[in-house]
Amino acid sequence: MNDTYGHLVGDRALVDFARVLRKAVGINDIVARYGGDEFMIIVAVNNINQLNKLVDEIREHLERFNAKKVYPFKLTASFGQAMYIPSEKKTMEQFINHVDDLMYKNKKTNCLLDTTSTD
16 A cells, blocks of 8 residues: 555554544553554453454444545455453463464455354
C-alpha cells in the first residue's frame, strides 16, 4: 500500500484501522499496534462464542468504515484469536506465538475466522 499510495496514506489507514478496532471493543479492552500492520486486542471474555462475536463485530465495523470509501482501497483484516487457558500454563510469548500462527494460517487459507480454539 505504501508503494502505491505513499507512507502518509498508509499511516492514516493504520490510525483509522485502530479507531475502527477501538469502536468495536469495550472501554476496558486493550487495542495496540503490535508491529507493522498487525494489531493485538486483549479482551475479557467468558467463552469462545463471545470471542467469535467480537470478531464479527470488528468485521461489521470494518464494513461500515469501508462503505464510506475514505480510501481507494478497503481496510481488511485476518484474525488469529484464542482464549488464554491458565491450566495450559503457556507463557505470554507462547500464547502470542500461538495466536500469531492462527492469524497466518487464516491468512493463507483466506479464512477470516478460526473456531478451533476451545473455551
